[in-house]
Amino acid sequence: MIxxxxxxxxxxxxxxxxxxxCQSRPQQVLEDAINGGVTLFQFREKGKGALKGDEKKAxxxxxxxxxxxxxxxxxxxxxxDLALELDTDGVHIxxxxxxxxxxxxxxxxxxxxxxxxxxxxxxxxxNGGADYxxxxxxxPTKSKEDxxxxxxxxxxxxxxxxxxxxxxxxxxxxxxxxxxxVIEAGADGIxxxxxxxxxxxxxxxxxxxxxxxx
Ligand code: 3NM
Numbered sequence: 001m002i003x004x005x006x007x008x009x010x011x012x013x014x015x016x017x018x019x020x021x022c023q024s025r026p027q028q029v030l031e032d033a034i035n036g037g038v039t040l041f042q043f044r045e046k047g048k049g050a051l052k053g054d055e056k057k058a059x060x061x062x063x064x065x066x067x068x069x070x071x072x073x074x075x076x077x078x079x080x081d082l083a084l085e086l087d088t089d090g091v092h093i094x095x096x097x098x099x100x101x102x103x104x105x106x107x108x109x110x111x112x113x114x115x116x117x118x119x120x121x122x123x124x125x126x127n128g129g130a131d132y133x134x135x136x137x138x139x140p141t142k143s144k145e146d147x148x149x150x151x152x153x154x155x156x157x158x159x160x161x162x163x164x165x166x167x168x169x170x171x172x173x174x175x176x177x178x179x180x181x182v183i184e185a186g187a188d189g190i191x192x193x194x195x196x197x198x199x200x201x202x203x204x205x206x207x208x209x210x211x212x213x214x
Contacts, residue, residue: 001109001110002073002089002111002131004131004167007111007131007132007167008167008188008189009039010039010040010072010073011039011040011132011167011169011188011189011191012039012040012188012189012190012210012213013037013038013039013040013189013190013192013206013209013210013213014038014039014040014041014042014169014189014190014191014192015030015033015038015040015041015042015191015192015193015196015197015206016041016042016044016077016171016191016192016193017029017030017042017043017044017193017196017197018043018044018045018046018047018050018051018059018077019045019049019050019051019059020045020046020047020048020049020050021044021047021143021193021194021197021198022197023197023198026059026063027062027063027066029196029197029202030063030066030067030202031066032201032202032203032206033196033197033202033203033205033206034066034067034070034072034206035203035206036196036202036203036204036205036206036207036210037206037207037209037210038072038196038206039072039189040072040073040075040189041063041067041072041073041074041075042075042076042077042092042113042191043059043060043063043064043074043075043076043077044077044078044092044193045059045060045077046077046078047145056079056082057082057085057086060076060082060086061086064086064088073089073090073111074088074089075088075089075090075091075092075111075113076088076090076091076092077091077092078091078092078093078094078097079091080098080103080106080107083107083110084106084107088110089110089111090107090110090111090112090113090131091103091107091110091111091112091113092112092113092114092115092134093112093113093114093115094114094115095114095115095116095117095121099128100112100114100124100125100128100129100130101128101129104128104129111131111132112129112130112131113130113131113132113133113134113169114128114130114132114133114134115133115134115135115136115171116133116134116135116159117135117136117148117151117155118155119158119159119162119164122135122159122162122164122166123162123164125166126164126166130166131166131167132166132167132168132169132188133159133164133166133167133168133169134168134169134171134191135155135156135159135168135169135170135171135187136151136155136170136171136172137149137150137151137171137172137173138150138151138152138153138155138156138170138171138172138173138174138178138182139152139172139173139174139178140172140173141171141172141173141193141194142194143193143194144172147172150172150173153170153181153182153184153185154185156168156170156182156185156186156187157185157186159186160185160186167188167189168186168187168188168189169187169188169189169190169191170182170185170187170189170190170191171190171191171192174190174191174192174195175192175194175195175209176195176208176209176212179209179212179213180212180213183213189213190209190213192209195209196209
């Protein structure tokens with residue numbers, strides 16, 4: 001189990017990717033991103049060309065190993081069975097995935113992150129025992145096919161004003177130039193796919209984002 005203050009710190013620069021997001025080997029992209037300053041990683045093997053079954057598991061294992069070597073948490077998107085098989089640090093679930101309560105039952109005290117788009121969804125996640133919220137899309141994104149309309153940073157401000165104290169990461173279209181505004185709105189961190197996985201050099205991209213957040 002991770003302490004809330006350690007989780008808040010780990011959420012600062014939260015990198016998400018799977019093989020469809022990478023132009024070079026995901027293992028190398030992750031190594032570079034961590035060397036650039038990423039503080040937590042989510043394995044999200046989704047979209048066109050995504051690996052399945054044993055191939056997905058094998059890549060997950062390799063990426064988990066890289067995270068372990070560098071001492072950063074490894075979280076898997078949606079796939080509770082894989083999270084249990086690999087004994088990951090946690091899972092991230094969306095509103096359409098398995099209900100939070102049943103995920104908690106299966107996964108024990110591992111980290112559970114929940115995507116929340118409104119104050120009401122945030123409240124439900126808090127009541128259901130989520131450890132952190134992923135809130136978005138803050139800005140327009142090309143990385144999620146079924147993403148909702150961009151909400152701007154005010155969705156985070158609103159949640160804070162309405163008493164949501166759980167750690168929050170903003171997501172969706174975040175990159176250089178707008179990262180700081182997400183923190184200023186009340187988030188503990190930013191989560192990004194393309195700003196790092198889609199950059200020519202993941203280490204340089206991560207370091208630049210980190211600098212902007214400090
Ligand atoms: N979830 P990028 S937006 C995975 O709004 C994901 O819940 C979102 O990718 C949500 O940093 C998103 O490239 C994609 O915009 C984020």
